[in-house]
Amino acid sequence: MKEVEKQMKALANRRRLAILRYLKKTREASVGDIAEEIKLSFKATSKHLGILYAAGILEKEQRSLTIFYSLAATQHLATKHVIGVL
Numbered sequence: 001m002k003e004v005e006k007q008m009k010a011l012a013n014r015r016r017l018a019i020l021r022y023l024k025k026t027r028e029a030s031v032g033d034i035a036e037e038i039k040l041s042f043k044a045t046s047k048h049l050g051i052l053y054a055a056g057i058l059e060k061e062q063r064s065l066t067i068f069y070s071l072a073a074t075q076h077l078a079t080k081h082v083i084g085v086l
Helices: 002-011 014-026 031-037 042-055 075-083
Strands: 059-064 066-071
Touching: 002 014, 002 042, 002 075, 014 031, 014 042, 014 066, 014 075, 031 042, 031 066, 042 059, 042 066
Parallel strands: none
Antiparallel strands: 059 066
16 A cells, blocks of 8 residues: 555656656657656756656666656556546
8 A cells, every 4th residue: 555655646746747648658758858848857857757766657778878768567556547547
């Protein structure tokens, strides 16, 4: 139950919801691409991505110097429902 609470807290932010909406559409994106899409600084976007990653909502992969994020393959039902609504 604690894990669900952590994910719901991570979802309770309009910037993070915008990130998830974008990743739902693109499947994968770099921090820079996400920052440009949601009109936020690279640093602030990285912080939001870190929160979503720590909650298990996102996966990340580093290629050379760039980190790419995507939606996690497995998520709690409540999280899936929220992302589905976006």
